[in-house]
Amino acid sequence: MFQKLYDWIDERIDITPIWRDIADHEVPEHVNPAHHFSAFVYCFGGLTFFVVVIQILSGMFLTMYYVPDIENAWKSVYYLQTQVAHGQIVRGMHHWGASVVIVMLLLHTLRVFFQGAYKKPRELNWIVGVLIFFIMIGLGFTGYLLPWDNKAYFATEVGLNIAGQVPLIGDWLKVLLAGDAQIVGAQTLTRFFAIHVFFLPGALFALLAVHFILIRRQGISGPL
Amino acid sequence: MSDEKQQVTRRQFLNYTLTGVGGFMAAGLLISPLRMAIDPVLQPSKKGDLANVGLAVDDIKDVPTRVDWKIDQVDAWYESEVSQTAWVYKNEKDEIVALSPICTHLGCTVSWEGNDQFPNEFYCPCHGGRYTKDGTNIPGTPPLEPLHQYEQKVKDGMLYLGNPHPRGEA
Amino acid sequence: MKKGKGMKFVGDSRIVDRPKNTVPKDYSEYPGRTEAFWPNFLLKEWLAGSVFLVGFMILTLAHPSPLEGMADPTTPGYIPLPDWYFLFLYELLKYEFASGPYVILGIIVIPGLAFGSLLLAPFLDKGPGRRPHQRPIAVTMMILSLAAVCWLTYESASHVDWKARAEANKPIPKQDVEIDTSDPGYAVFKDNCMSCHGEDLSGGAAAPSLIGIDKTADEIADIAKNGTGSMPPGVFKGSDKELDQLTKFIVSVNKEAKK
Numbered sequence: 001m002f003q004k005l006y007d008w009i010d011e012r013i014d015i016t017p018i019w020r021d022i023a024d025h026e027v028p029e030h031v032n033p034a035h036h037f038s039a040f041v042y043c044f045g046g047l048t049f050f051v052v053v054i055q056i057l058s059g060m061f062l063t064m065y066y067v068p069d070i071e072n073a074w075k076s077v078y079y080l081q082t083q084v085a086h087g088q089i090v091r092g093m094h095h096w097g098a099s100v101v102i103v104m105l106l107l108h109t110l111r112v113f114f115q116g117a118y119k120k121p122r123e124l125n126w127i128v129g130v131l132i133f134f135i136m137i138g139l140g141f142t143g144y145l146l147p148w149d150n151k152a153y154f155a156t157e158v159g160l161n162i163a164g165q166v167p168l169i170g171d172w173l174k175v176l177l178a179g180d181a182q183i184v185g186a187q188t189l190t191r192f193f194a195i196h197v198f199f200l201p202g203a204l205f206a207l208l209a210v211h212f213i214l215i216r217r218q219g220i221s222g223p224l
Numbered sequence: 225m226s227d228e229k230q231q232v233t234r235r236q237f238l239n240y241t242l243t244g245v246g247g248f249m250a251a252g253l254l255i256s257p258l259r260m261a262i263d264p265v266l267q268p269s270k271k272g273d274l275a276n277v278g279l280a281v282d283d284i285k286d287v288p289t290r291v292d293w294k295i296d297q298v299d300a301w302y303e304s305e306v307s308q309t310a311w312v313y314k315n316e317k318d319e320i321v322a323l324s325p326i327c328t329h330l331g332c333t334v335s336w337e338g339n340d341q342f343p344n345e346f347y348c349p350c351h352g353g354r355y356t357k358d359g360t361n362i363p364g365t366p367p368l369e370p371l372h373q374y375e376q377k378v379k380d381g382m383l384y385l386g387n388p389h390p391r392g393e394a
Numbered sequence: 395m396k397k398g399k400g401m402k403f404v405g406d407s408r409i410v411d412r413p414k415n416t417v418p419k420d421y422s423e424y425p426g427r428t429e430a431f432w433p434n435f436l437l438k439e440w441l442a443g444s445v446f447l448v449g450f451m452i453l454t455l456a457h458p459s460p461l462e463g464m465a466d467p468t469t470p471g472y473i474p475l476p477d478w479y480f481l482f483l484y485e486l487l488k489y490e491f492a493s494g495p496y497v498i499l500g501i502i503v504i505p506g507l508a509f510g511s512l513l514l515a516p517f518l519d520k521g522p523g524r525r526p527h528q529r530p531i532a533v534t535m536m537i538l539s540l541a542a543v544c545w546l547t548y549e550s551a552s553h554v555d556w557k558a559r560a561e562a563n564k565p566i567p568k569q570d571v572e573i574d575t576s577d578p579g580y581a582v583f584k585d586n587c588m589s590c591h592g593e594d595l596s597g598g599a600a601a602p603s604l605i606g607i608d609k610t611a612d613e614i615a616d617i618a619k620n621g622t623g624s625m626p627p628g629v630f631k632g633s634d635k636e637l638d639q640l641t642k643f644i645v646s647v648n649k650e651a652k653k
């Protein structure tokens with residue numbers, strides 16, 4: 001039944017070569033922890049992606065309850081955390097995932113760095129990777145404000161003040177982020193929400209796609 | 225290919241046109257969203273109306289006194305009443321000085337003679353930041369700049385205060 | 395891919411009509427100890443992923459994500475603190491060479507150099523050798539920066555009393571206590587206590603709430619004069635009459651709250 005369905009689709013769009021390339025490629029011995037236990041360091045990249053998946057899923061579900069408005073944002077988070085079944089867990093996944101993803105990303109970066117895996121011909125993929133790192137930091141910064149609790153509010157105010165001290169474009173940059181010259185308030189929250197939920201994830205998906213395509217094209221770096 | 229003049233080939237011409245049309249579509253699509261996104265930057269900075277703080281100029285002493293007042297704050301579609309605080313006094317030259325109580329270290333609230341060990345100084349309870357009477361931070365304590373000063377004016381014998389600014393910019 | 399005459403396509407599409415062959419690569423085609431990604435290696439990865447997920451969920455269940463009280467710009471004495479992975483930057487800005495007049499150094503030059511060289515690492519470290527000992531400069535710089543970041547983070551975090559912080563900032567459902575601001579005791583409170591205990595007595599980062607305390611007027615007077623816990627002695631600087639008004643006021647607010 002499934003075979004027939006698959007053949008029917010495959011005849012029309014020829015999908016076999018696409019997934020065969022992913023499925024059949026060889027995994028070399030030196031990255032396989034079954035042969036060399038120390039090869040577990042190669043897991044960090046995959047685990048980073050795994051946490052990103054956790055973040056995307058939990059984040060999507062959180063928006064079912066969350067409202068980006070200064071009157072209601074905190075109340076909606078408080079409600080989903082105290083009243084909604086498993087709301088505590090979903091928010092916990094997103095909260096802890098944000099920290100864990102930075103840790104895994106850091107470990108992955110250090111693995112690549114100390115193995116010199118960014119050397120020719122993999123320079124471009126390193127740059128894409130560092131850009132992903134910056135995006136993650138941006139996601140962390142914008143996501144911190146969204147619960148609209150005191151911690152979020154005051155940390156963001158400090159962050160915006162730092163942005164305001166950048167020479168020449170500082171004031172401009174601060175207003176662009178905060179939406180108002182003096183107040184960290186209603187417009188700041190909606191802006192951070194938009195950046196956190198649409199702009200940065202969009203950029204993240206594009207960069208992740210490039211990252212993975214480059215890995216498939218270039219193959220994993222050889223043993224030291 | 226004809227000689228003399230460098231000719232634009234058909235393919236080049238079509239490529240340029242494609243870029244042009246693509247640029248037109250991108251611009252048409254993005255102009256309004258971008259203008260909307262940067263709107264706050266282009267808003268003329270609200271000089272902030274100065275508010276009557278309910279203190280007669282004659283009542284201002286030469287010892288810093290805490291003054292509280294309320295202003296209506298309009299944050300886009302959200303209007304609220306927020307309370308403001310200042311330490312107000314007259315200095316030796318009989319000028320009115322209105323200092324913001326926000327510690328320039330990490331934003332705690334300072335108070336005049338907030339600690340018995342340091343008379344005649346502003347004291348921040350969070351990390352022991354100290355300021356002299358004119359708001360200058362005392363070297364060796366955490367704050368790195370003087371207390372901010374409120375924009376001020378006097379009308380009908382009453383004190384009006386606006387927004388706090390770093391000293392020298394007020 | 396083959397091209398040219400004699401090729402057959404599916405209908406009018408560009409999909410080549412070819413005999414179906416979905417048999418995977420034979421295992422003998424994997425030389426040495428390499429193996430197929432699907433399903434052999436992916437299974438191992440997912441096993442590792444499962445262990446990771448179990449650990450992650452235990453962390454999530456054991457430590458519910460914190461939520462402080464609703465943002466209130468007028469919270470007295472709130473000490474801002476960023477998320478942990480920004481602490482090193484936050485700490486850097488506390489140093490004299492990176493703040494005040496040199497703030498450009500702290501917010502642009504130092505982080506810019508660090509992250510810029512991270513981004514451009516492949517072009518700065520161009521030698522052919524990949525082993526760490528073949529590129530001493532790059533490796534030393536990385537270790538030094540890592541050490542600096544760790545040390546700054548530690549310095550910043552060690553100054554924070556995390557427990558007290560979490561305790562003081564617990565979300566308290568707003569108490570509906572009418573505070574009689576015309577009470578003479580409120581004026582005394584305003585002058586002596588408000589900068590830490592807040593306009594509505596509900597406390598802040600520097601001091602706890604004064605509502606819901608079970609103390610007599612004498613005990614309150616003693617604390618006002620002599621301090622308690624992290625509250626230093628001598629905070630109250632009024633006359634005895636004012637002290638009396640203050641304690642009566644606080645007791646009355648607490649009575650009101652109990653109703």
